Amino acid sequence: MLKQFLTFLICLTFSLTSNAGLFSKNKQQYLSSEEAFIFSSEQKDNHLLLSWQIAPDYYLYKDKIKITTENGEIEPVALPQGEFHEDKFYGKTEIYTEQLDLDLTAKAPLSDFTLTVEYQGCTEGLCYPPEMQTVHFLKENNVTSTNNNNEAVISDQEFANSEKNTTALTDYLQLTDNPIALVWFFIFGLGLAFTPCVMPMLPLLSAIVIGQQNRPNTKRAFFLSLSYVQGMALTYTLLGLMVVSIGLPFQIALQSSPVLITLSAVFVLFALSMFGLFEIKLPNSWQQKLNNISQNQQGGSIKGSFVMGMVAGLVASPCTSAPLSGALLYVAQTGDFVIGGSALYLLGLGMGVPLILITLFGNKVLPKSGDWLLNVKTTFGFVMLALPIFLLSRVLPHNLEPFMWSSLVIAFLIWFSFQIPTQKMWQKILHIVLFIGVIISAKPYSEMILNTKNTSQAQHTSEIIHIKNFADLQQKLTAYQGKKMMLDVYADWCVACQMLEEETFTDPKVIQKLQQMVVFKIDATKNTPESKELMKQLHILGLPALLFFNEQGQELTQKRVNGFVDAQDFLKHLNSL
Structure with missing residues (x-):
């Protein structure tokens, strides 16, 4: 709204990022990463052909695709043009849907080497952990072929900090x-x-x-x-x-x-x-x-x-x-x-x-x-x-952009108000309109204060118990029997996780309801062996994942939430427990 308001005042057309209805598939059955992004590779002479078959409604991030070699070199890789997708936290990002093919050329002199392919995919409301595929280039082989079952490993810390796609x-x-x-x-x-x-x-x-x-x-x-x-x-x-x-x-x-x-x-x-x-x-x-x-x-x-x-x-x-x-x-x-x-x-x-x-x-x-x-x-x-x-x-953290627009609009409105006298009635009315505009433009700052207050309240009223690994979870489930329990599995690279933190868990009614439960939380950002083991044991495909347990420590599997859910629907879900 701030961008449109600035457009009206100084004759520019800006786009307003929509923040509603982005993630509404929490009740659907999600595919596994292997099913959503079927990876295969094929060697022909000095070429390696990499291919992803991407399921409908799923996509790969262009800026998450990284290719590295060990004991060999390939020609520089130019990724093809993708489609543009709007993420609330990452901004406008470039993605691939349906099919992605890459033709890599090994540099002479040829030798056996290993190629590491890293990528990450999402669908609306669910983010898959970053993954790594290992492909072997054989100097004497004319044709080799591998698929998604070869050495699928979650990648390291570097994927924790998400990069924005710096579109023009x-x-x-x-x-x-x-x-x-x-x-x-x-x-x-x-x-x-x-x-x-x-x-x-x-x-x-x-x-x-x-x-x-x-x-x-x-x-x-x-x-x-x-x-x-x-x-x-x-x-x-x-x-x-x-x-x-x-x-x-x-x-x-x-x-x-x-x-x-x-x-x-x-x-x-x-x-x-x-x-x-x-x-x-x-x-x-x-x-x-x-x-x-x-x-x-x-x-x-x-x-x-x-x-x-x-x-x-x-x-x-x-x-x-x-x-x-x-x-x-x-x-x-x-x-x-x-x-x-x-x-x-x-x-x-x-x-x-x-x-x-x-x-x-x-x-x-x-x-x-x-x-x-x-x-x-x-x-x-x-x-x-x-x-x-x-x-x-495109460079700064996503949460700074609204404040930059807000500051620019406020500065313009204040400057403009000083250029208008107050002798006539219409001038006084215009001053009132500009004052209202300043209040509206300050919305990001007011929301920041409110979110800070709600977050502080949430931390004060809802005790969160951090889990280290699957064994730690089992011990905690036994120790806290007698109360309903919830496990929140999140990561910093997960857009929907951040939306849950900012929009759902800060709602006062949700906070009040969670006070009646024991809340566990595990951070899967770094993709440590412990977090990967927990996700494997609990059959978690992607994040965010919210698991609920009864008073005996048994999971209510039908009540599991995958993906983003807004505060109103989440409150209904909690009441249904």
Whole structure:
């Protein structure tokens, strides 16, 4: 909701991550990992063919697939493009469904070596432990084949800390899927025309375009100004195409955290320039040469206007160079020439619309200059700050993103409220609306305080007994006979486990109900032999898993919960015990 609110205020379209109904399959029968992700390998000469048959509604994480070799080398592996999937905690991740095939080539000189393949899969509401397959490459063998039964072992600690998939900003705005979003570049350009360095120059620019002779008729004035605007838009289009051609490898670079952080820093610098801390512009020597070219053109001619427009597109003023540079950096990572060229053309066209209007109708169509021009420029600074949030959300922990959006919206609303006087009634009403907006925007902070309070209450009122292994569980079940018991098996890499912790176990009614039970908990994050043995003995396929035991320490197998369940349904489940 915060992203949509910012969109309404500063003309950007943001996506709201849905947090409802993601995990609702806790009552279904889940497949085992071997059944859900059937792995096989085949050797042909110096090639190893790896294959996963993925069951319907199940998927593999692209960023969890790791291939390492021992006593041999393979050519660099380029994983194919996957599908994009939205996780509440991991954000937008890339996944594989149905089928995944990899063709690996062994490097010469050939020798026998071992290949280790690591991967992790999930389905809605259930995460499988990370797994490892071992494949043997034999120098003298022409064809070998293995399947999922060969040395399936849960991987080590490195999978405990889940990495976010650093998708490009394009995936957020989805320009390639929704070309209508390109219209925002036109609006962006239109807004740039009303910055303090551009709008006051429009009347002078109009006079230069039509020349010093008697004013031409309306039709010719229109075509002169249109020619100028087309020249300027063409320059921006060429810039867009140029950066897209350079930016094709940049898409791969955007998977790198250092690149994302560097780009975020660049956008922050652009925003600071829009706030007036400093100026970004071409070197003076370059500007002087371009100005000389423009001055040598004859005003009042279609050709002269077109050339002046092209040159003007290069002489980016201090007010437009920062957002223009930001737009160029943005289209650079789309990798699409049509998108890149169209976006920058529409931006230039938007900047030229006021020039066409003033050429046709004179100064009367322009609003009067004033402090509002500086406010437009500052607003663009807040727009620029939205871009680093998009980028940094792929690098920083997932729980920080709502706070970044909240802080940006609150800062913008507070700044905006100081620009509005309070003399008139509508102004007072607007101040009230902005104050309400600040309260709504502070929702992540209020939820953090509430969750902290609930978590503290849960820790205070519900004693959790941590289990080390299966034998320890058996002892505890005997020791606490006489009360109903619950075992919570969780891991940090399990999305649904984190949702249970934040959304279900913090509910006051759930806390009150769990007070009447003995709650055991085991952490399977590190995939220790003890946790693996416990999961094997209890036939746990994936996490989260909640097991319930009666007063005699016997499991109520029909009451086992696999996967995420919300607080309301979980409370009903507890009452059914």
